[in-house]
Amino acid sequence: MAHIAVEPDISLSNPTLVEGLPGVGLVGKIAADHLVETLDMTYYGAVHCDGLPRVAVYHGDSSELKPPVRLYADEERDLLVLQSDVPVSPQNATDFASCITGWLTDNDVTPLFLSGLPTEKDDDVPAVYGIATGDGDALLDEAGIVPPVESGLVSGPTGALLYEAGRHELTGVGLIVEADAQFPDPEAARAILENGVKPLVDVEVNTEELVDQAEDIREARERLAQRMQQAEEGESTQAQPLRMFQ
Template sequence: MARISVLDDEVSLDEPTLVEGFPGVGLVGKIATDHLIEAHDMVHYANVHCDGLPRVAVYHESDPSLTSPVRLYADAERDLVALRSDVPVNPGAATEVAGCLDTWFEDTGAFPVFLSGLGREKDETPPDLYGVATGNGGDALSRAEVEDPPESGLVSGPTGAMLAESLERGRDAVGLIVESDPQFPDPEAARVLILDGIDPIAGTETPTEGLVDQATEIKNAKQAFAKRMQEATEESSQAEPLKMFQ
């Protein structure tokens, strides 16, 4: 049965900003949300049980407690929620997962910020960041001075399904698309997401020195996860150009 199981009833949220971190190109969404959770010492607020999510249990170093692979972490002071996912989502299940989370968006009045990587070969220039929106989400992009996309494209995977759900329901939401390494974890792109997108929209200030100083360590830590995603049949969230006549 699809449900969000709240673990900490003392956490009080008032129309929070929800940052989504399903794995995708460059693992930018996962790296960014993992960093937000650690930087702001966010608490494990809820477990996500949606039809379509892999039926697996997750454990962590020095802790015997099992958790669900998709979880919500909260910072009540900043009215911030981060979705952390330790698994990719099968493309056939993306719509189910989007519908499951949509109920929580409706109940809490959350403003979702969806994250995607756009595969681009790395060079010396910083990765560009673009924004898309549904409902009145464009107002948040304007305030944050996030650029419009320079070309047509589409967002796939669970992130694309949740954006489509927001579009269908007329919900206010934004999608942040950052140029990312198409093959390897990209902490630099995740840093751009946080500094130029998430922080201005959510009204937060997130220290990102760790993402720069520990870039090699982060890449190594995420490498096995990235390889597992490439080998799996699941489709990760990603943005891609929309070619004519496809």
């Protein structure tokens, strides 16, 4: 049976939830993981929604198993983070979104949904835009977050979550950041934390580590481009294992 099992000894009052499902540039995943680690958030509960793979997750230096999709809490900040180690398939997105939205509504949780907008990368700070469900427009106005400059849609499980939130008139915000379509993009994750999550939740998060990750990934991309060029010049077999960088 679909449900979310939470720890009874953690007390929250009208919390905000940051959703961190894998997507374009892994923006949501990187941002959520960074919040959990940097704020030293407490494990809050397991998400047992239909559509999630029945797998167990373990982390290095620990024998403890955890569900693939979990909630973490910061009681002092009234903050929740939805952390996921697995993607939600498009076929299962509707059931998953219905399960999550029902719990959000029942517990007076305001969600922040994170999504990457595939964009050609340049040296500028990735732009962050906001869309809203329910009374979320007021939250965006107060935080000074502008709407997207072009029409578009949010697909996948995050799109399903936004759809369900809108259908139930749940107050929520969707944050959209310009992100790399092929590679993990910690630079975009940093932008969405600094220019989206921070003004909405009023939480200070050190993002310097994400800057270092962005530089490492940029260097890996340059090495990949060089080796791909070599492959095109006659060493095509060398390009095959480079999928690890994508």
